[in-house]
Amino acid sequence: MVTSKEVTPAPFTTYLNGQSIQDVRADFPILTATVHGKPLVYLDSTASSQKPSSVIDAMSFYYQNYHANVHRGVYSISEEATAAMEKARLKLARFINARQSKQVIFTRNTSESINLVAYTWGQANIKAGDLIILTEMEHHSNLVPWQLLAQRTGAQLEFIPVTDDGLLQLDIYEQLLQRQPRLVAFTQMSNVLGTINPAQEMIAQAHAVGAVVVLDAAQSVPHLPIDVQALDVDFLCFSAHKMLGPTGIGALYGRRTLLEAMPPFMGGGDMIRSVKLRESTWNDLPWKFEAGTPAIAEAIGFGAAVDYLNTLGMDHVHQYEEEITRYALERLQEVPGLKVYGPEAALRGGVISFTMAEIHPHDLASILDQQVGVAIRAGHHCAQPLMDRYDLPATARASFYVYTLKEEIDILIQGLLKAQEIFRL
Known part of the structure; x- marks a missing residue:
């Protein structure tokens, strides 16, 4: 049996x-909340980040003062x-260094952004026998739309394999x-391994053979400095709720020539x-x-989230997450029977997936919640392949973000050791 011991918090x-x-x-x-009588330790930012008061206040102010x-x-x-909604669009364009704000389209989320490309550009440009290259590490949102497109058109899907180290x-x-x-x-x-792929190199290689590139940036835009012009990417998709903003809104960036040639995605008011x-x-x-009435308050909240991240500086955000991730990987090595998946800290973002011998991940997540107030995710993470x-x-x-403390990693470790006590490992 492993005996839990008190861990002296790392100096902050x-x-x-x-x-x-x-x-x-x-x-x-929300970070002042308690669960089961213990302070909330929120380690599920990869699924959805928490929101600063400035985002909440911006949305409330709109509803209270100029909703229309x-x-x-x-x-x-x-x-x-x-004006407020279009200002938010401009903030997003500048955040990812788009040439023009008209290249940023508001959607419901990353999934809708990818589906928009699949149903408009894809339907107009993909034909029977065409090859679509994906990877084994994709979220379902970047698999299923292309599967559906292949079924409709007769295109073929091929996949870049993943190594044992998550590359x-x-x-x-x-x-x-x-x-x-x-x-x-x-x-x-x-979103599972934390692996940061060499996007700029891969995009250049794809363009060299005439391929169009769609980049799922749901996990990268919130955590890394992103420059769509330097990447030279054709389409880039991301969501507000993973980057301190509200749920129900995301964005699609597209190369202007491609967007102008594409047919509409949905019909209705305002798109005509x-x-x-x-x-x-x-x-x-x-x-x-x-098409239709947009998510106005959410767009304003999206813009406020960008303001907050700009205040922190995305280089600083990435540097801090590297530090907290490296610390977490080191501490997790102290837990007997625990296996981490994915590459070293320098090659990954702030997310760590792991298993523990003889304890199902769902049981582990439940014990962490009830025993030490730690919120983690358990499951296939929408990445069954x-x-x-x-x-x-x-x-x-x-998973970690700008508000994660090293002391919270220590509490996670205590909880994992406690789970081993409960299961008598």
């Missing part, structure tokens, strides 16, 4: 762009709401590129220029792809 000296992490945490109201529909009203609060087999990628793919779609950062009984013409970018690759039904997953 880390700052984010001049702010201590304790000061950062003070901006997040956008783009259609000529009265003052409608014009104010329109893409780029030699196989080079071989697949020799078959002249029409499309390459991959994640910049794995003119409508007659038997035909219609389409609005300009980005509104051509934004990757679970199959490692012959696993599920893993436990701890």
Whole structure:
């Protein structure tokens, strides 16, 4: 039996762009919560991040002071709401260094952004026999839309394998590129392994053979500095709720020439220029792809989240997450029978998936919640093919963000040792 022992918390000296992490945490109201009588230790930011007061307040202020529909009203609060929403779009464009804000389309989430590309660009450009290259580490959101497209068109799917260490087999990628793919779609950062893929190099290789590239940036945009012009990516998809913003809104960045050539995704109000009984013409970018009343408050909250991250500085965010991830990997080595999946800290983001001998990940997550107040994720993480690759039904997953303390990693370790006591391992 392993006996749990008290762990002296690591001295806290880390700052984010001049702010201590304790000061950062003070901006997040939920982090004062308790669960089962213990302080909440939130280690599930890969699934959804917590929200600072500035995001919550921005959305509340809109509802309390100038709620109205956008783009259609000529009265003052409608014009104010329109200006606030379009200002948020401009903030997003600058955050990822897009040339123009019209290249940023508001969607519901990363999944909808990928589906938009699959149903518009894909339907117009993919035909029977065309090759689509994906990877074994993709989230279901970057697998299923392409499976559906292949079923509709007769295209073929091929996959870049993943090594035992959680890295893409780029030699196989080079071989697949020799078959002249029409499309390459991959994640910049794995939501399971934390692997940060060499996106710029992979995009350049794809373009060299004439392929269009869709980058799933749901995990990377919240944690890494992103420059779409330097990446030279064709489409980039991400979500607000993983980067301190609200749920229900995401974004699609696209190369302007591609977006202008694509047909609309959905029909309705605001995406049209003119409508007659038997035909219609389409609005300009980005509104051509934004049918109906948009998520106005959420867009404003999205912009506020970008403001907050800009204040911290994305270089600082990434540097801090590397530090906290390295510390977590070191501490996890102290737990007998625990196996970590994925690469070393320098090659991964702030997410660690692991298994513990003879304890199912769901049981482990439940014990951590009840015994020490730690919230982690357990399951296949919407990446069942990757679970199959490692012959696993599920893993436990701890993930970190700008508000994660080293002391919280220590509590996680205490909880894991406690679980071993309970299971008499």
